[in-house]
Amino acid sequence: MKTSVIIPAYNEEEHLRTTLRTLKKADWTNELIGVNDGSSDASGRIMEKYCDITISFIKNHGKTAAAKAGWLASKGEYIVILDADLRESAVYGKRLLSPLQNNEADLVIGTVMGSGKNGFGFVKRRVQRLIHRKSGLLLQTPLSGQRAFHRKHIEYYHQLEAEGFGLETMMTLKAIQEGFKIKEVEVPFMHDGKGWGLPGIWHRGKQWLEVERCLWKYGKSYS
Template sequence: MNIQASVVIPAFNEQERIEHTLKTLKEQSWVQEIITVNDGSSDATGEICEKYSDVTVHFKSNHGKGQALKAGWEKANGLYIVSLDADIGSTASEGKKLLTPLTYPFIDVVIGTLPPSKKRGFGFVKRKAQNVIYKKTGKWVTSPLSGQRAFHRKWLPALLNKNYNGFGIELAMTIDLINAGAQIVEVDTNITHRHTGKNLSGFLHRGKQWLHIEAALRGG
């Protein structure tokens, strides 16, 4: 079955990595269109997006991942929508693995799990997200913060109607979709991107994630 999708990629100051990601996607037969959202970047991200994307949305200032994804979803024409991170390079080809389960009528959303990395942090933000999802939905999600996702466009109205902000979007959309009746599955992929390690920048990033998760739980 020749299944294709709209691919949405939010990007903020990703000039060092996004070109490789977009070049890879241009070569994929499963990619119907590439939609990038330049989220107020101060580097050459916007120019790179324009060069390789079918549609590019530009924000003058940084709005955060949640708003960037929603802006990209609004432009999507495909029956299926795949959201990928900007920094995954050649492993963007693995996005096809997210699409295959959607050919089954009882699957609505697919989350891609990433291979383990020694560079990752201690996992406390991930565990918090897992526990929150379980408490609110009764479902256990292995990779609640994964940005590699695919879903049927019939779920777009439910997502676009929400106020998703920052890094809390993955947690919030998972809860919203499950509670709306969507059937979610996870698939293993070999997608890799830069990881925040056990250093100052890593701790700052995870602290920001934590704050965004707390904001998502408050609904804004």
């Protein structure tokens, strides 16, 4: 089995069906794994209909725990992680594979085109500066959840004790620490931001807090 695609989701029923249906039809997806992170909506039932493997948490444990569960259940040589709300643009996940297959990269990060509702970018700039200082890389979308890596590197990422939305930041810093080749590729992924209402503010605040906690906890290694 060549490529495993992992979709972590928490209450994403609005767009999840379209995302999974798109991936199910894609010729590059050999194994589709859905991780229902304690959703209270129909996300779990939708995954059971379209995914080859569905993992369901009773309680919400955060994206890091969901992604790790998907990694451990996968069998593919290449692991691709995609957000649940990409809809038809999920098909472009194939573009993350070429740098791995051509030995151009060990970790591939795909850019995401937002809808203009993505907040002020404080966390993004914070992480951009840190990654640039550590590696010289200036990533356009350092917090992108669209990623691909070799199966042989699962053990390195599984060691991370990152929490929730700190996953992407800590994956990148771990790759830098291990000397892995990192490549960002332009991919026309589309997803909606959380907007400017209370849910959006709460989401961005939670993201900031979890990223900062990770950076503080691992400050001796990554500062």
